[in-house]
Amino acid sequence: MNAPPRGRGGVSPLAAVVIALLAIGIFANTLGHGFAYDDRGVVVDNPTVTDGDPMAALSAPWWSAEAGGGRLYRPATQAALATQWRVFDGSPAGFHVVNVGLHVLVSLLVAVLIATLLGHLSSHVDARRTTWAVLAGATVFAVHPVHVEAVANVVGQAELWSAVGVLTGALLHVRTRDGDAVTRVIGTLGLAACVALAFGAKESGVTLLLLLVLLEVGRARGVGGWLGVARREAPRMVLVAGVVGFLLFVRWAVLGGLAGEDVTTVLAGLSAPARWLTVLPVWTEYLRLLVWPVTLSVDYDPGVLFPATGPAPVRVLLGGIVLAGAIAIATLGWRRNRTAAFGVAWFLVTILPVSNLLVPTGSLLAERTLYLPSVGLALVVAGLVAEIPVERWVPTGGSRALVGGLAVVLVLLSARTWTRNPVWESSATVMRDLVEHHPESWRAQLARAQGLAATGDHDGAAEAYRAGLAALPGRYSMVLAAGIYFKERGRYEEARPLLEQAVDLGPDRASSWRHLAELELLEGRFREAHRVAATGIGAAPPTGPLWAALAEAYAGGGLLEAAVRAKRVSLRLGPAAQRDWARLADFMEASGADPQVVADVRRGVDAGAY
Structure with missing residues (x-):
């Protein structure tokens, strides 16, 4: 050599x-x-x-x-x-x-x-x-x-x-x-x-x-x-x-x-x-x-x-x-x-x-x-x-x-x-290895909870979420994930303190504000939903889902023109699916917009243009 x-x-x-x-x-x-x-x-x-x-x-x-x-x-x-x-x-x-x-x-x-x-x-x-x-x-x-x-x-x-x-x-x-x-x-x-x-x-x-x-x-x-x-x-x-x-x-x-x-x-x-x-x-x-x-x-x-x-x-x-x-x-x-x-x-x-x-x-x-x-x-x-x-x-x-x-x-x-x-082939393989070798990890408990929820074992999933929260109290990712899960399962009393804690832990994160606002919407508290969404928009980087929550809060409070404007912002920020454009058409129709414009939006939705 x-x-x-x-x-x-x-x-x-x-x-x-x-x-x-x-x-x-x-x-x-x-x-x-x-x-x-x-x-x-x-x-x-x-x-x-x-x-x-x-x-x-x-x-x-x-x-x-x-x-x-x-x-x-x-x-x-x-x-x-x-x-x-x-x-x-x-x-x-x-x-x-x-x-x-x-x-x-x-x-x-x-x-x-x-x-x-x-x-x-x-x-x-x-x-x-x-x-x-x-x-x-x-x-x-x-x-x-x-x-x-x-x-x-x-x-x-x-x-x-x-x-x-x-x-x-x-x-x-x-x-x-x-x-x-x-x-x-x-x-x-x-x-x-x-x-x-x-x-x-x-x-x-x-x-x-x-x-x-x-x-x-x-x-x-x-x-x-x-x-x-x-x-x-x-x-x-x-x-x-x-x-x-x-x-x-x-x-x-x-x-x-x-x-x-x-x-x-x-x-x-x-x-x-x-x-x-x-x-x-x-x-x-x-x-x-x-x-x-x-x-x-x-x-x-x-x-x-x-x-x-x-x-x-x-x-x-x-x-x-x-x-x-x-x-x-x-x-x-x-x-x-x-x-x-x-x-x-x-x-x-x-x-x-x-x-x-x-x-x-x-x-x-x-x-x-x-x-x-x-x-x-x-x-x-x-x-x-x-x-x-x-x-x-x-x-x-x-x-x-x-x-x-x-x-x-x-x-x-x-x-x-x-x-x-x-x-490191995929997120699934990463989490599978973590669950196998370090079940004591909060990340392992989070992966276990998500896996159990996917199979329909919601009692087991709830238990795993609680175990993850106990493994490392105050971890933003764990707190938010658990709050979202309980919100989506309709367990609002468990979801609320977690989502409020997520906002406290991550005041500059749009996701925590969005999910807390969505919880307020689910409970019919439109004024509170507006307050949460508006505060989040001022504190966190703008995202489409957070503006969509604001639009729903306006609509729930009867402010339909404001709902249309907020929904347009959310669509511009993305991501936007066909159902989001359909929701815009609903707001426009309820606000008394030109029927032809509303019809054009709905035709676009039906044709898959959005």
């Missing part, structure tokens, strides 16, 4: 082919998947994507309005999804091809990063050891099971595009920082574009700024060295920070604020120290998922990760030990193995935005969020392999043992990834 030139960050063609083939092969069984889980709210039911206009993503939130709009802004990923919808005509196969292609690209970028950092941080490592280190680190990354959620699920493109931006930006910085003036200018402009892609794809892409600082740590020597680095890199860092600042301003303009997604129930209202104690046990899960990813789950909320009442003290202690150990290795291990120490530092920096240590987020842990941080694991593996003396790689028994050991690790990781991929 040809070795890359030391210090140039090269990856031999054969090594690149091996890495790419592994990345493709291990996820080949995802290409027939459909849309699953969050794909519906982000892709399938999101007009920003299904209209196929990538420019619309610049002014739209990540989630569809009916799904709540949310407080996430990812224009780069959403523009890519809209483009794919147009190119592939909504076929999920095309999206999954893109996912696998992006994973191949990221795996190759990881290989180049390993070779580059070995050349800059570990000058004693020769070309042959670099080749083996690149292969070991990049192949572990390419086949790691913790990446299944990001690669096998379409919405995982947020992780993939962000990783492309971060890795390309880091490489551009290292390769152009010592060049001539023209090279540095080109590198700086390219770096600004990478930051825009990384941060525009997902919020955690902002960590590229800290990674650039880390990349300079190995070159500075003493105070004078730091000052020299600061002076030389200041223009580059200022431009990059300016790009981030501009994107934050756009985010504020689109979402009306800078805060991220709704805080997960278990962290809501906690002080910072209390929050830190609650999330420390997650660090043991980080370690387990990286080094022993046998058990994987779509849900790590309380009840799965630890009891809903909170983590046990011993879990808090172990998590603290893992975190402290990682910090110690990243700092004290720098003199002994810079590449491995940098890998640990990479993990610490890139996991920070989703760790809940700085600010609370919408989840305690999600496997997809480990995609970019796991580059750190690849660097650690590469750094350790690079320290094995060259003579160990000659064809001896020891060499065969080392190669055999790496092969066994890759086979085990690959097998777990291959067997995990089918779980």
Whole structure:
């Protein structure tokens, strides 16, 4: 195998082919998947994507309005999804091809990063050891099971595009920082574009700024060295920070604020120290998922990760030990193995935005969020392999043992990834796996309730909804789903407190206002229905169903012309079925509209024109 030139960050063609083939092969069984889980709210039911206009993503939130709009802004990923919808005509196969292609690209970028950092941080490592280190680190990354959620699920493109931006930006910085003036200018402009892609794809892409600082740590020597680095890199860092600042301003303009997604129930209202104690046990899960990813789950909320009442003290202690150990290795291990120490530092920096240590987020842990941080694991593996003396790689028994050991690790990781991929084939397969392995999860109880309701076992469904509500009290999705179910079953007394709670939990979500307004309509409380619908229209992104509820409230109160106007707005916002146009005709006829116009609308309904 040809070795890359030391210090140039090269990856031999054969090594690149091996890495790419592994990345493709291990996820080949995802290409027939459909849309699953969050794909519906982000892709399938999101007009920003299904209209196929990538420019619309610049002014739209990540989630569809009916799904709540949310407080996430990812224009780069959403523009890519809209483009794919147009190119592939909504076929999920095309999206999954893109996912696998992006994973191949990221795996190759990881290989180049390993070779580059070995050349800059570990000058004693020769070309042959670099080749083996690149292969070991990049192949572990390419086949790691913790990446299944990001690669096998379409919405995982947020992780993939962000990783492309971060890795390309880091490489551009290292390769152009010592060049001539023209090279540095080109590198700086390219770096600004990478930051825009990384941060525009997902919020955690902002960590590229800290990674650039880390990349300079190995070159500075003493105070004078730091000052020299600061002076030389200041223009580059200022431009990059300016790009981030501009994107934050756009985010504020689109979402009306800078805060991220709704805080997960278990962290809501906690002080910072209390929050830190609650999330420390997650660090043991980080370690387990990286080094022993046998058990994987779509849900790590309380009840799965630890009891809903909170983590046990011993879990808090172990998590603290893992975190402290990682910090110690990243700092004290720098003199002994810079590449491995940098890998640990990479993990610490890139996991920070989703760790809940700085600010609370919408989840305690999600496997997809480990995609970019796991580059750190690849660097650690590469750094350790690079320290094995060259003579160990000659064809001896020891060499065969080392190669055999790496092969066994890759086979085990690959097998777990291959067997995990089918779980993400559809929403049904995701929920089936969750119910089977984590029945204690509120999401599992929700899936069980929906399944029982579909079979007509409404007593069992009601029991499952109540169990889900008890598993994690105050979870918006669970509260709303239970409220809708009881409303549709005519159990209004049970539905009302749940739908009112949903409005309190998600005041900017149109769906909760809509269903509470519909409950008021079902009980004949038209004035209250009008109040709820009108308040929701002022508080949440506009949706057709919410305006339709307002139209029904007007009609129930005898304000038929207002009902016609509201119904027209709901039809314009969509989605609109034939029955919605028929209802408009009813309102028009009752309000005394021109009979010919009403007849034209009804003929259109009868002909299926709407």
